Amino acid sequence: MEERREQEKPLSPFPPEELISHRRQRCLKCCGCSAALLLILAVTILILMLTIFNVKHPTLEITSVKIDGLDSLSNDTNNNNNNTNPTLAAGVSIKNPNAASFKFHEAATEVYFDGTLVGEGRAPAGEAGPRRTRRVDVLVDLVVGRLVGVSRFESDFERGGLEISVYTRVKGVVKVTNVIKRSFVVNITCGMNVDLRSKVVQDRSCTL
Incomplete structure (x- = not known):
């Protein structure tokens, strides 16, 4: 009976080592995308500060x-x-x-x-x-x-x-x-x- 229950358990598509590696890659991708968005936002703010928001004396x-x-x-x-x-x-x-x-x-x-x-x-x-x-x-x-x-x-x-x-x-x-x-x-x-x-x-x- 116990052997049957063990056979009915779903098997992971990845071995433990590959699963950890897969999760790590997804985390790195998310962090990379977030960093890229923050960099784009920072550059945009810098450009605005140097142009439109940089008010000069007439x-x-x-x-x-x-x-x-x-x-x-x-x-x-x-x-x-x-x-x-x-x-x-x-x-x-x-x-x-x-x-x-x-x-x-x-x-x-x-x-x-x-x-x-x-x-x-x-x-x-x-x-x-x-x-x-x-x-x-x-x-x-x-x-x-x-x-x-x-x-x-x-x-x-x-x-x-x-x-x-x-x-x-x-x-x-x-x-x-x-x-x-x-x-x-x-x-x-x-x-x-x-x-x-x-x-x-x-x-x-x-x-x-």
């Missing part, structure tokens, strides 16, 4: 400056008439090096003469696309009364040139996802000399 550049209405300066020095003000038009380029858009608020521009604020202007809010440069135009009314009020104005006016500085500031956000986003304040200051005779802006030097 930059500004003042590409052009033009001043109109300088003739009113000579009139105002004589009769102190402040009704007509010259205007400064500046072209500002906002460079976005990121893979996501840079949405910015109003671009604020201030003009200084010998440290005195003589004019302010704003450009409308906008958006610089991924790895794109957006140009905005800023128009600033220069207050003649403030220019004339600076102590060195008369000497500079007689020399035929005004040394002014133009400061532009832009606030905005680079939003990669709803979780990953960074706020930036980008600014630039450019010093320049305005030739009152030729009405040409010379010797422009900018710092970020």
